[in-house]
Amino acid sequence: MSHEKGTGDMNPVAENETGFELSAEDRAAFEAIVARYPTKRSALMPTLWLIQDRHGYIPDEAVTWAADRLEVSEAKVRELISFYFMYRDTPQAKYVLQVCHNISCHIMGARPLLAHLEKRLGIRVGETTPDGMFALEGAECLGACGMGPCMLVGKHLYEHLTPEKIDAILDSMRRGEPLPADTDRDLEA
């Protein structure tokens, strides 16, 4: 009688079997990542970022694909996604508004600001607007405490927030305008 060793997660899976594929551009970036990092497993975090930057989140098929390519079990990939707050495994709202509620921003008025946002958006912290446009989240310290209250949206940090500024930002987003470039700051030469 034959006896199969439990395969757990270590079965190699062909790319088209998972139904997940990288674009040619991303594939080149992925190869570069793997070449740069000393072990396959250490390439996991930049790979997950590559996937999330492209898709807005990390789909299940991508988890299987990444586990296979980087020779770890799916459980280990999911550990990372569950541990690091920035990785998301479900589709996200167009604008995820992460408002810092840690101590310095709190002192400078984060709480009323969040209340204002809740009112403007008609949702509570932790929720997404029905049209999928805005999600409102509280965030821990974003490392811009002297410029608070702060809000992180994608890669962009909004500082020195007031209810008026919030309104302007939301309107701009609703109009589909791109987020401000961070080099657009009033700086001395």
Add this chain to the structure above:
Amino acid sequence: MNRDDYRILSKRFGTRDGHKLPVYEAQGGYGALRRALGESDPATVTETVKASGLRGRGGAGFPAGVKWGFVPKDAETVYFMVNADESEPGTFKDRFLLDYDPHAVIEGAAISSYAVNACLCVIYIRGEFGWLVDRVQTAVDEAYAAGYLGRDILGSGYGLDMIVHKGAGAYICGEETGLINSVTGRKGQPLIKPPFPAVSGFLGKPTIVNNVETVAAVPWILNEGAQAWIDLGTEKSTGTKLFSVSGPVRNPGVHEIPMGLAFRDFFNDWLGGMAEGEELKAVIMGGSSVPVLTAEEAMNTRLDYESLQEAGTMLGSGGMIVIPARCDMVELIQVLMHFYWDESCGQCTPCREGTGWLHRIVRKLRRGEGTLEDIDLLGRVCEGMAGLTICPLADAAVMPMESFLQRFRPEFEALVHEGRPERPDSRWAREIRS
């Protein structure tokens, strides 16, 4: 005191183009690297940094040159890592350095890597820095293109690769072994010691992790000499320190000061005192993970490692949080306990359970449902956490908690006696993903 004398690390802060390579080079950038590789050797570089008394600027304050000396001399593969995971509440100096002066960080990291004979340097940047991560990557690309990184740098025979590694949202990755573990593609959970990273760290090889500010100081120290750095501070706290200041003062932001400066002077002259209508109540000096000081205690101390330790707190990361009189201290400690509960990696029991427990008890008090026993329980829980864990996150939660209890106990008791029910706080607190 001419404040411009102390614009060493902050020289390019607030400038539009300081982050660009040509500007950096024009101001003498990469000269220290050139000389270190061309005219010096790793041991000499280490000795210089050791002599300067430069202490780790991430929070631990361990002498950098001494740490570098722990690497076994015959090690074949060594790694260097720059801790740019800045997540300590109240701290944002590394953001400024990476924003306005990434090349100083890169040059400092390269020199430091050379000093320990590292072949690979990883700059671990927290993911929330967003666009800033791209800026640092661009700067690294510039450095490669100019020959300051890669194989046979400036014809010296020394080669160094530099990776910008983007974090993904975990305060615990700021702990050096958590950082190392994260780079290996695992959760950023700290590693038990022994082994110590300088002997066995990343992939089992000697690994040195230094803070952004620490490495940023290295080029200047090599250019001007160890003594020049020593002259800027006190005997045990040499050089300058970047203080990140937040709270309702007139001039918040990142200020570079000579170590040893009296807080009173810093507060009045540099920060301009409290903003209109605000009154000073308390100060957290070094990022939220250190004991809080009352206004009076703060006014009587100096800003350096020893003085702050004597005052019953720590310099830590230099993340100064100024707390005004209008603030409810129990509300603030709830904010902090929420933070540590959020960020505990969950590995070891006293921290995992204790941070959650502290948060629950404080929340209960704020809802007006607490008792005097609950206040005592807070102290007991702290005792069951401090000094008993793998890494200092438990202590980081305990220090503010115990100090708030010790200095502001009447505010806690008032909640019990007056039974003031507060608005439930989950409305504004981040929902934890399940």
Add this chain to the structure above:
Amino acid sequence: MVKLTIDGREMEFAEGTSLFDACREARGEALPHFCYHPDLPIAGVCRLCQVEIEGMPKLTIACNTTVRDGMVVHTRSERVRKAARQILEMHLINHPVDCPICDQAGECGLQDQYMEYGLYESSVEKDEKVHKAKAQVIGPHVILDKERCVLCSRCVRFCDHVTGTSELGIFNRGDRAEIGIAPGKDLNNPYSLNTVDICPVGALTSRDFRFKKRVWLLKGTPSVCPGCATGCNVRIDHEADRIYRLKPLYNAEVNGRWMCDRGRLEYRQVHAESRLTEPLVADGDERHAVEWPELWERLASLDRGGLAVASPGQTLEELVLFARLGAVLCGEGKVCGGPTEAGRGEGDDLLISGDRTPNRRSLAWLGLEEPAGADLVARAGGTVIVYGGDPVAEAPGFAEAAAHGTLVYLGTHRNATCEAARIVVPMSAWAEKDGIFANKAGRLQAVRRAVARPGEAREDWRFLADWLGRVTDEPQPAGLPELRRLVSETVPDVAGVDLNALPATGAVPVPAGSGGEA
């Protein structure tokens, strides 16, 4: 050697000794612990084994410390006891009060620690506890209760480092952390039930054992798994002649602390519906149960000459008697094992042997070859006595060949050979008798009787000795000790070993001629 003082006692240990082990020896019992396991990499996460080392400001975990010369260690000081109590309390604040329905009760690390260090009033209301998923099936054999888990990470480390299958992970941060598997995946490696052994609490429990028996009612009998030639040492846990589970017993030379899932569930066969419980004889096409006197009549009337086929599933003592019996009844050279294809499968590089029988080595020692199936069929004729195994199923044509004569089956379960036999004698299962197996390395290990035989099933060696006595008029051994001495005398390969005094971890005989055991 390193000299250090533990709890006032000066002791010496080899360099590199773990302080955890040193303390265990000094104290006579282990330090409190959950995450430490001698076969897994150190985690250092439960924080319970902390001790006071003079000169160190903080307490230190013993599991990650090596002994050093001059160390002065205190394991029972007030400071250490207080820390143990505080940390235990931390373990318990979110732990569900499940003891009344938890299988682990009676062998639970938390219960044990609580009795030792706890005994305090809880400061946490039940409805304040963090809640997680309960009773989640995560594999064919294991069920997970996330609330009970103390996150010692032993199970994860086991799957990462012992089986290399990494099915398990710890997800989320802080007190939301929980053990789990990836969605759509299973904890299905062949050693999954070891995670239940090493789980110090009732987070990982056996689906097979769930809710069946309170552990304090179980008695444990040491024995050996008959599932393959590795011969993992086991403890048969039983009550009132019913086996409820097997647990591995530590044997550094054989299986360490592990055993495979298949072997672990091997006990089920002992109580299977298909157990033979009465002697059966066939008259024409009909078969019926008989009393012993009639059975002996039938056996006495068997023609001499034929073939005696022994299974490598029988014990050494049984095989010695059967070989003798076969020689007498069927003729010299008419005794064999076989077929050679029987009991073969895929082995792995952990514990599972490709030889799925526990005692093939003994067949070799007795000079009993195992012909291939076709060969066995060719030799079948006359009186064919099959002892154990199932050659009718394994060697096509065997039943037809044996049908020309008389097929006698001595066995434990209804199988193809049993169905084809004209005389069937019910025998004992491995857990119902004492006997010796020789594993793949020739290590002699003993199975021991844990439960009673069902119905009329006989103690194998007594039946064989009985039969031998009837056909030879020779005196037979009166008891097992005498039989074992006889075995020592007649089997040169085990000559130097006292089979009545086998060490608990077994013995490997040195090759015949050198004397003494290995």
